[in-house]
Amino acid sequence: MAEVLVVADDLTGANATAADFAEAGLRAATASAATRADVVTDMVARFDVVVATTDSRHAPPEEAARLVGEAVRAGWPAQLVCNRIDTTLRGNVGATTQALADEVRRLSGRRVVVLCAPAHPAAGRHTIGGTQLLDGRRLEETEVARDARTPMRTSDVREILGQQADLDAHLVPMATVTGPRADLVGALRSALTGGVDAFVVDAMTEEHLDRIATAAVAAAEGLDLVWVTSDPGPGSVAMARALGLGRTARGAPLLVVSGSATELTRAQLQQLSTERGAVLHRVPCLPSSAVPDVEAAAAALEQALTGAGPDEVVVFATVIDDSDVMPTTAEDAALIPRQLAAAVRRAVEAHPVEGLFTTGGDVTAAVLAELGSHGLEISGEVVPLAVAGTLVGGPWDGLHIATKGGLVGEVGTTVECVDHLRRTVELDRRRVASAATRFPDRPPD
Structure with a gap:
């Protein structure tokens, strides 16, 4: 209420x-x-x-x-x-x-x-x-x-x-x-x-x-x-x-989705965990494979989101440390982003997120396709080659997003991107909005 x-x-x-x-x-x-x-x-x-x-x-x-x-x-x-x-x-x-x-x-x-x-x-x-x-x-x-x-x-x-x-x-x-x-x-x-x-x-x-x-x-x-x-x-x-009424704990966590196996990405995720307390979750994969298990991955991400507060950052990554890196065929490399995106969609259907950060071009494209987005409305560049904006079209129309490639930036770039995303979400939380109709195609807030 x-x-x-x-x-x-x-x-x-x-x-x-x-x-x-x-x-x-x-x-x-x-x-x-x-x-x-x-x-x-x-x-x-x-x-x-x-x-x-x-x-x-x-x-x-x-x-x-x-x-x-x-x-x-x-x-x-x-x-x-x-x-x-x-x-x-x-x-x-x-x-x-x-x-x-x-x-x-x-x-x-x-x-x-x-x-x-x-x-x-x-x-x-x-x-x-x-x-x-x-x-x-x-x-x-x-x-x-x-x-x-x-x-x-x-x-x-x-x-x-x-x-x-x-x-x-x-x-x-x-x-x-x-x-x-x-x-x-x-x-x-x-x-x-x-x-x-x-x-x-x-x-x-x-x-x-x-x-x-x-x-x-x-x-x-x-x-x-x-x-x-x-x-x-x-x-x-x-x-x-x-009466002591004030800001309630509304909102949802930020979600970071990474399908990049680069050394830079791993360092960026570790930096995000160290500096911002982000919780790192490795994507469950099929046996002896780097390809995500959609059912298991969706369940794991949903559980992680359910346990996260509105000001927390949940990281869902195919590779977190060196031991996660596996030899990958071209066929598997094409399948990884699609399977990861499918798991993300299932999870966010069950538990909302207030902002999304993706790293890796293939992963970003796959996630946008799974979420039914027609594209992005770009608000600006956070750092060179890392942009921020909102999803256009589909059930998650208007969801705040920041995205970059797996080889983009320095060690602290993901922290910068997530900080930008958090500021944007916070401003959106406090805006004075006006609405006259329902939006039945949007997920629950």
Whole structure:
């Protein structure tokens, strides 16, 4: 499941919130759920944070509430569920907040309390005395008062919530937010034991949001309740931090496939093991032969991948040290890369890899053919004659790859290539992505 599930009423806000979570170190993605909520289900296993966009800011309240419910059900369970609202409180703030709280209550079977912290300090949105300010002015005194579809007639956050929701909302004023922590925790605890449904909190800085979130978690200790948030993003990020949510151990290991018997390749693999802790696995071969045993090799590689963590490097090589070198006929030399590639394909069908490094031209060509790739999109040269890119076409379309010939480079070249591959994969893990459809032809992540 995702660490955090966010339901947003428009794509721009969703992207901004996903970026906030990515900045906090979580892998975040936006998913267009306006017409197909099931895309959220596809993505929660792949990302720490999924922000589902419903495109419902200007929809009728009942429709907005329905879409929120569908998105929550599609992404459930999650450690934290958030309602991403507009920074100027336009749209169906009350209806979506109520719908999200109701759905989480139904799914969890527990009491749900909303933390509504609509301040976005970096964007000049502050909440003082329960009043939302845009660059220091009440909303009704700014251009949003003339919004064609949802003109803002008030800045009172509790009043805005109450227009579409039946929530007992308690105000936490600035004096309490900035006062002694014990007093803040005590005020929240008292309201919680009194049965409050929601808190509307003042905030002018990111520090205020962090104080509120950590105090809320402390105040709820020992109480059987679930926090949800309703805010433009920063409050939800603060609550995620307060709950201890963070980067999960997602991803898959990197795989190095070598079918080269050169002395240089053997030295490069040993260097990779020494400097980066890569685990070297020799490919099981047919009796008295250098030709891989496909069944045994696939099973061995699958076992190696299963036991490897997302930041580890698994090396699968036909030759690791001098004792592995065997006399090879021309016929066997042509068969080795094909058999090795077949074993690799079977293994990665059962266990995903996040990046692939191949050494040896024949092996690279055979692996690409087995994986159904139409070719490579080259992103650049790591070192002369060693390139990096992604697979194009086939079930593994987009898989990161680096590749070189068996006689290319120096002793440390394979380390350089794998380091480049790791950096590329890490950047890809943290990107803010957007997806609107499933990819049934891709392997599980």
